[in-house]
Amino acid sequence: MTDSAAALVERLTTIVPDFPKPGVLFRDVTPVFADPIAFGRVCEALAAPFAVGGGFAAVAGIEARGFALAGGIAAQHQVGVLTVRKAGKLPGDVLSEQYALEYGEAELELRPGQLEPGTRVLVVDDVLATGGTAAATVTLLERAGYEAIGFAALLELDGLSGRERLEPRLPVTTLGRVPA
Numbered sequence: 001m002t003d004s005a006a007a008l009v010e011r012l013t014t015i016v017p018d019f020p021k022p023g024v025l026f027r028d029v030t031p032v033f034a035d036p037i038a039f040g041r042v043c044e045a046l047a048a049p050f051a052v053g054g055g056f057a058a059v060a061g062i063e064a065r066g067f068a069l070a071g072g073i074a075a076q077h078q079v080g081v082l083t084v085r086k087a088g089k090l091p092g093d094v095l096s097e098q099y100a101l102e103y104g105e106a107e108l109e110l111r112p113g114q115l116e117p118g119t120r121v122l123v124v125d126d127v128l129a130t131g132g133t134a135a136a137t138v139t140l141l142e143r144a145g146y147e148a149i150g151f152a153a154l155l156e157l158d159g160l161s162g163r164e165r166l167e168p169r170l171p172v173t174t175l176g177r178v179p180a
């Protein structure tokens with residue numbers, strides 16, 4: 001039988017204890033990216049709920065693992081990619097947002113003016129934990145004048161309220177829930 005995208009994520013994701021800090025159970029999804037069948041299939045599954053209705057005209061990938069997913073989805077749907085990067089990586093004028101993580105503080109940046117105002121953008125990342133990263137990304141996209149139409153991730157971590165934080169702002173799809 002053909003494995004579903006959710007089954008592939010469950011089977012291929014590995015758990016790394018105490019990374020990047022003691023006490024964190026890190027979910028490493030990079031084996032999903034390395035598997036040619038799984039990568040295409042998860043990209044299809046992440047975007048499918050958002051391809052109906054008005055669809056999306058761009059995909060925003062969050063550094064770092066969101067970049068791979070955004071590229072895969074964008075190629076399948078023939079739309080462009082926006083890269084949402086950690087502070088200090090993008091040249092020129094940037095919009096910045098600070099946020100809190102499961103394991104620290106960080107800042108994300110986006111170059112404005114790359115797409116038409118009102119462009120419908122799907123936001124993608126590997127893992128939804130507290131939702132701080134995704135919320136900061138949605139804020140950056142809105143500040144740039146775009147419409148964030150949904151958030152999609154491979155995994156969400158239970159008990160960190162990421163979904164609860166995001167759903168008042170936009171629809172959320174993930175391919176699996178795992179303990180934090």
Ligand SMILES: O=P(O)(O)OC[C@H]1O[C@H](OP(=O)(O)OP(=O)(O)O)[C@H](O)[C@@H]1O
Pocket residue numbers: 062063064065066100101102106125126127128129130131132133134162
């Ligand atoms: O929902 P949150 O609590 O905000 O956490 C989710 C974020 O944490 C991880 O990235 P990380 O910040 O570790 O950076 P990396 O991609 O550079 O490893 C993950 O890839 C998400 O982007």
Ligand SMILES: Nc1ncnc2[nH]cnc12
Pocket residue numbers: 024025026027028102127129130157180
């Ligand atoms: N436990 C975790 N595993 C992978 N990515 C994460 N981002 C935040 N928490 C994470």
